[in-house]
Amino acid sequence: MTDYTLEELLIARMAKEFSGERIAVGATILSDLSARLAKALYAPDAMLLTHSRAAADPILTPKGLNEEWSLTPSAASVLGWPEMFDMIAQGLLQIWIGTVQIDKHGNSNISVVGDWDKPAVQLVGARGVPDDLWGCERLCYHLRKHNKRAFVDRVDFICGLGYGPERDRLKLDRGWPGTVVSDLGVFGWDEELGHMKIETLHPGVSFAEVQAKTGFTWPAKHGVSFPETAAPTEEELYWIREKLDPRGVRRLESAEATDALLKTLWAEEAARIAAPEPA
Amino acid sequence: MDMAALVAAIGDGASIAFGGGGLQRKPMAAAKAIGASALKDLEVISMLGGPEVDLLIGLGKVRLLRFAFVGFDAYGLAPNFRKAREAGTLPIVEYSEATTLLAFEAAARRLPFQPSRCGLGTDLMTVSTSPFKTMVCPFTGETLLLVPALVPDVAIIHVNVADRAGNGVILGDAYADPLIARAAKRTYLTADKIVDELPRGGMDRRAMLISRLWVKGVCQTANGAGFTALYPDHPTNLPAVQAYQAQATDRAWLDAFAQGAAS
Numbered sequence: 001m002t003d004y005t006l007e008e009l010l011i012a013r014m015a016k017e018f019s020g021e022r023i024a025v026g027a028t029i030l031s032d033l034s035a036r037l038a039k040a041l042y043a044p045d046a047m048l049l050t051h052s053r054a055a056a057d058p059i060l061t062p063k064g065l066n067e068e069w070s071l072t073p074s075a076a077s078v079l080g081w082p083e084m085f086d087m088i089a090q091g092l093l094q095i096w097i098g099t100v101q102i103d104k105h106g107n108s109n110i111s112v113v114g115d116w117d118k119p120a121v122q123l124v125g126a127r128g129v130p131d132d133l134w135g136c137e138r139l140c141y142h143l144r145k146h147n148k149r150a151f152v153d154r155v156d157f158i159c160g161l162g163y164g165p166e167r168d169r170l171k172l173d174r175g176w177p178g179t180v181v182s183d184l185g186v187f188g189w190d191e192e193l194g195h196m197k198i199e200t201l202h203p204g205v206s207f208a209e210v211q212a213k214t215g216f217t218w219p220a221k222h223g224v225s226f227p228e229t230a231a232p233t234e235e236e237l238y239w240i241r242e243k244l245d246p247r248g249v250r251r252l253e254s255a256e257a258t259d260a261l262l263k264t265l266w267a268e269e270a271a272r273i274a275a276p277e278p279a
Numbered sequence: 280m281d282m283a284a285l286v287a288a289i290g291d292g293a294s295i296a297f298g299g300g301g302l303q304r305k306p307m308a309a310a311k312a313i314g315a316s317a318l319k320d321l322e323v324i325s326m327l328g329g330p331e332v333d334l335l336i337g338l339g340k341v342r343l344l345r346f347a348f349v350g351f352d353a354y355g356l357a358p359n360f361r362k363a364r365e366a367g368t369l370p371i372v373e374y375s376e377a378t379t380l381l382a383f384e385a386a387a388r389r390l391p392f393q394p395s396r397c398g399l400g401t402d403l404m405t406v407s408t409s410p411f412k413t414m415v416c417p418f419t420g421e422t423l424l425l426v427p428a429l430v431p432d433v434a435i436i437h438v439n440v441a442d443r444a445g446n447g448v449i450l451g452d453a454y455a456d457p458l459i460a461r462a463a464k465r466t467y468l469t470a471d472k473i474v475d476e477l478p479r480g481g482m483d484r485r486a487m488l489i490s491r492l493w494v495k496g497v498c499q500t501a502n503g504a505g506f507t508a509l510y511p512d513h514p515t516n517l518p519a520v521q522a523y524q525a526q527a528t529d530r531a532w533l534d535a536f537a538q539g540a541a542s
Contacts, residue, residue, distance in 0.1 A: 029353075054452035065353070068303070068451045068510040078487070081455060082384070085377045111373065116406050118367035122360060124350040127327075130403055131377035134396040161400040170400050170422070252353075259521075266517040273514055 004232050007250045008240055009202065010142070010181055011037055012232035014096055017140050017179055021045035023084075023093045029063070029253045031096030031142045036060055036244045037236060046094075054079055063249045064269050088135035091174070095132055099141045101155045104196050104216040106162025106177025106189060108141060109155035116157055129159035138178030144253055146182035148215040151196075163194030183255075184210050186229055190219060197222050200229040280496040282312045285467055288496070289313065289433055292320045292342070296383075296463055298436035298456035299507065300327035301352040302515045304449070306437040306469050307331060307505025309498070314338045314537035324431050325349070326379040326455045329507060330523060333357040336369060337533045345372045345429065347379045354520050358527045372408045375401075380455055382410075382429035386462035392425040399424050434463035437503045438489065439512065441470040442477045445494030451510030453487040460493040467496045469503045471512075 007030055014034030018024045024039060024046035026032035039046045040060055047057045050067040055075035064070035079087075087093060100123055101109040110129060114120030132139055139160050143150045161167055162177050177196075180187040185201040198210065198218060207224040211217070232240070240250070247268070251261060280288075289295065295313070299305040310331035313321070320342040325332050328349035335341050337359030349360045363369035374382065381393040398404055398411055399422070412425045436456045438447035447468045449456060460466045468489065503509075506519035526532040 050452065054454075066508060066514040068508065069514060072451065072510065078453075080453060080457070080487070081376070082380055082458070085380065088377075111402075112364075116402065119364055122356070122364035124356065125346055125348045125373055126375050126401065126403055127348040128376040130375040130401040131397040133400065158400070158402040166400055172400055263517065270514055270517075 004237055005254065006183060006202065007254050008232050008237060009229060010034075011240055011250065012236040013186060013229060014140070014142065014179075014181060015042060015236070017096070018043040018046055018094050021047070022091075023047050023049060023087060025049055025093060026096040026142070028096065028098035028142045028144070029250055031098070031140075033063060033240065033245055033250055034096065036063070037239055040239050040243070041235065049079065050075075054081070060244065062243070062247060063245045064247070065249065065266055066269060066273065069273050085131060085135075088131060091135060091137055093132065093136050094140075095136055096140045096142050097129060097132070097160070099129075099143060099160070101150060101152050102141055102143065102180060102196075103152050103155045103162065105164050105194055106160075106196065107155045107158045108139065108160035108162070109157045110159055111157045113149075113156055126157075126159040133160050133175035134172070136175055138176050140178035141180045143180065143182045146184040146210070147213050150182070151213070152215040163189070163191075184213065185226070190222070193219060195219055198226045200227045202229045203231075280467075280498050282308065282498055282500070285309060285435075285469075285496065285498045286312050286316045286318065288465065288467070289318055291318060292322075293318075293432040294322035294324060296324040296431035296434045296459040297328070297331050298434070298454060298459060299329065299331075299504075300452060300454040301329045301348070301350060302354065302520065303329075303452060303454075303508045303510070304437050304504055305329050305331045305507040306435045306503060307507060308500040308503040309435045309437070309467075309469050310334050311505070311537045311539065314340060315534075324429065324459075326374075326376060328360070329357070330505070330520075333359045333527065334533065334537060336360055336363050337527055337530070338537060341369065343370045343372065345374065345379075347374045347376045351520060351524065354515075354517065355524060358524055359533075362528050370408070372410055373403055373406065374410075375403060378403070378411070378424075378426045379429075380458060381426040383455060383458040383462040385426065385428035386430040387458060390428060392427050394423040395426055396424060429462065431459065431463040432465065434459040434466040435469065436460060436466065436489065437469045437500070437509070439470070439509065440472040440474060440477070441468045441497045442474050442491075443497065444476070445491035445497055446477050447489040447494065447497070448477065449487040449489070451508075457487060457489060460489050465495045466493050467498060468494055469498045469500045471500050471503050473497060473499055
């Protein structure tokens with residue numbers, strides 16, 4: 001029935017969140033590709049960065065595993081980290097964050113699972129999420145696998161702050177929870193309830209499946225039937241497949257990703273870096 | 280200076296800030312030499328820590344870790360960092376990226392703190408070792424977060440090329456390195472390429488220069504970034520990264536790795 005993959009559907013959907021003359025960043029492979037797709041089709045003034053974020057404003061090139069090699073050669077400028085945070089403070093960053101946990105109120109966590117003093121799982125630390133909170137208009141989240149460990153009633157550690165009294169107390173009017181995507185659907189916010197809601201479900205996904213894989217109860221007022229996530233267009237698929245990711249790096253965030261695929265992609269790229277093709 | 284002299288300049292109990300980020304331009308040769316030395320009770324500071332932090336944790340060298348991130352980027356979590364934290368044996372102070380930069384900035388300017396909003400409303404404020412305080416801004420009445428200055432005893436930065444006077448050039452992402460060079464009491468560079476004098480004028484417009492006025496010494500290395508990437512010289516060595524991840528919690532393997540026997 002479909003001649004596109006879940007990854008291509010997500011890239012196309014995530015691309016719709018970017019607009020204007022701002023930094024466009026995706027911290028996962030699929031959301032990084034969505035920033036590039038947005039620049040190609042929907043937000044031509046967007047400024048891309050390397051994953052590490054320093055080489056600024058490159059042209060559109062095929063995605064690789066080693067961003068400095070794929071993007072730095074065409075970077076128009078360099079962005080120091082202090083200057084980047086000045087841009088963030090002034091609302092000039094749009095970002096998809098690859099969070100580990102998100103809760104019903106939009107709090108997010110990439111630091112630890114369990115008790116911070118002696119965690120069940122030590123993740124990577126809060127990184128830049130607390131900083132994006134005080135700069136970005138919205139924090140959009142990409143979660144690869146929709147399950148009860150990811151969509152939780154309450155996060156174990158707050159890196160990004162959602163709806164609730166603490167936000168009111170701080171008079172925090174930035175860093176609102178933004179669009180959330182998973183392998184099951186696209187999610188937004190009921191601002192009145194300060195609670196996550198379902199926007200669309202991907203083809204073949206039922207509300208019952210989403211509820212069974214979510215660690216909180218979806219508000220009854222939104223019902224149980226939702227529209228289907230739009231399929232990527234022919235133009236979007238052309239850009240993704242032919243221009244932005246011809247080597248298929250996006251497969252690393254598919255259900256069938258393997259260590260062998262990572263090793264193959266890495267080895268092919270290492271060979272290209274060692275012996276670049278003549279221009 | 281050689282690596283033995285660099286290690287001898289550190290001292291037990293010192294705080295060491297490492298440059299680079301995640302799996303990029305990490306001073307691995309220096310971290311291995313520290314790991315293989317008799318140095319102990321170190322405070323390790325890394326905005327975006329990677330294998331240099333993980334290695335020293337695994338070798339029992341770390342008394343306290345200050346960080347915003349420790350991991351292996353797209354290739355997974357840091358095994359010894361995980362193991363020590365999940366055992367409850369590694370004292371940490373957790374920052375965000377921006378608050379790490381502000382801590383170095385305050386130190387570089389010899390100020391006691393820098394104000395910010397970053398961190399407010401998050402659990403960075405609620406944990407037992409949080410370094411942050413708040414104050415009411417005397418101008419606007421707004422509550423601000425204060426980031427205390429962080430002055431590392433030693434900063435160690437791996438650069439693409441350095442000259443004998445101590446000027447260093449970073450060609451890829453500079454991360455917090457220009458700031459840690461200015462924040463630390465003593466900054467040392469490691470480099471695979473050391474020249475008598477860097478060319479005057481005509482600098483690559485994307486290069487970041489670290490001035491000799493900040494630098495106490497330059498140490499010659501051979502593959503000083505180890506299996507991490509050094510743009511544009513070599514990308515991350517994925518097979519070596521994966522070998523490390525698979526074996527680094529084995530103390531005998533890690534000892535051999537630090538002593539250079541493992542890759």
